Amino acid sequence: LLFKQIQEDSIPLRTLMAYYRCAIMEVETKFRVLNEEFSIEREHNPIETIKSRLKSPESIINKLQSRNLPLTVQSIETNLFDIAGIRVICSFQNDIYLLAEYLLSQDDIELVEIKDYIKTPKENGYRSLHLIVKVPIFLHEEKRSMNVEVQFRTIAMDSWASLEHKIRYKKELDEQTLKTINDDLLECALLSARLDEKMEKVHQQSMKKS
Numbered sequence: 001l002l003f004k005q006i007q008e009d010s011i012p013l014r015t016l017m018a019y020y021r022c023a024i025m026e027v028e029t030k031f032r033v034l035n036e037e038f039s040i041e042r043e044h045n046p047i048e049t050i051k052s053r054l055k056s057p058e059s060i061i062n063k064l065q066s067r068n069l070p071l072t073v074q075s076i077e078t079n080l081f082d083i084a085g086i087r088v089i090c091s092f093q094n095d096i097y098l099l100a101e102y103l104l105s106q107d108d109i110e111l112v113e114i115k116d117y118i119k120t121p122k123e124n125g126y127r128s129l130h131l132i133v134k135v136p137i138f139l140h141e142e143k144r145s146m147n148v149e150v151q152f153r154t155i156a157m158d159s160w161a162s163l164e165h166k167i168r169y170k171k172e173l174d175e176q177t178l179k180t181i182n183d184d185l186l187e188c189a190l191l192s193a194r195l196d197e198k199m200e201k202v203h204q205q206s207m208k209k210s
C-alpha cells in the first residue's frame with residue numbers, strides 16, 4: 001500500500017531512482033579521475049575502494065514515516081539527502097581532506113552540508129567525513145541537480161563502522177552487557193584513531209626524500 005502511494009505520484013519512483021543512479025555514476029567517475037591524477041602527482045593511490053548504494057524503498061519509507069513526512073516522490077527528493085550514497089575508503093586521513101577539497105573545488109559541484117566526524121567524532125566513537133553535494137546529471141531534454149551523500153573513511157574507520165553496525169543490531173542484550181559493549185566499542189574507536197595517526201606518520205616518513 002505504501003509503495004502504491006509513492007508510485008501514484010506524477011514522477012514514478014523508479015525514474016527518480018534512475019536519476020540517483022546516474023548521480024552516483026557521475027560522482028564515482030570524478031573520484032576515479034582524481035585517484036588517477038593523484039597517483040601520478042603524489043606517487044600513491046589515495047583511494048582504496050569506492051562503495052556505492054542506493055537507499056532501498058523500505059528504508060526510504062521508514063525514514064519518511066519516522067519523520068512524519070509525506071510519502072511522495074517529491075518529498076523524497078526534497079527531504080532526503082542520502083538516497084544516493086558513495087563511500088570512499090582512503091589510505092590515509094590526509095587523503096580524505098585532499099579528496100574532499102578537490103571534489104568541492106569542481107565548478108559543477110555544490111556543497112549542501114558537511115559533517116566532520118573525524119575532527120569531532122560521535123559519542124560512540126564513530127569517525128568519518130560526510131558531505132552532501134549536489135551534482136548535475138545531463139538527460140536528453142534537461143539537466144537535473146541531484147543530492148549525493150559522500151562518506152570518506154580510512155580503512156580503520158570503515159572496519160570499525162561495519163563491525164559496530166553488525167554488533168549494534170544484536171538487540172536482545174541486557175543493559176549491563178550493552179554498556180560494556182559500548183565502552184569496548186569506544187575503546188576500539190580510540191585505538192583505531194591512534195592507528196590512523198601512526199600510519200599517517202609512517203607514511204609521511206616514507207615520503208621524505210633522502
Ligand code: 0O2
Binds near residue numbers: 130164165
Ligand atoms: P546507511 O544504510 O549506511 O545509509 P540522517 O542520515 O539525516 O538520517 P544523521 O544522523 O543526521 O541522519 O546523518 P549522519 O550523521 O550524516 O549519518 C548518516 C549515516 O552515517 C548513516 O546512514 C551511516 O551510514 C553512517 N553513520 C552515522 N553514525 C554512525 C554510527 O554511529 N555507526 C555506524 N556504523 N555508521 C554511522 P544510515 O541511514 O544509518 O544507514
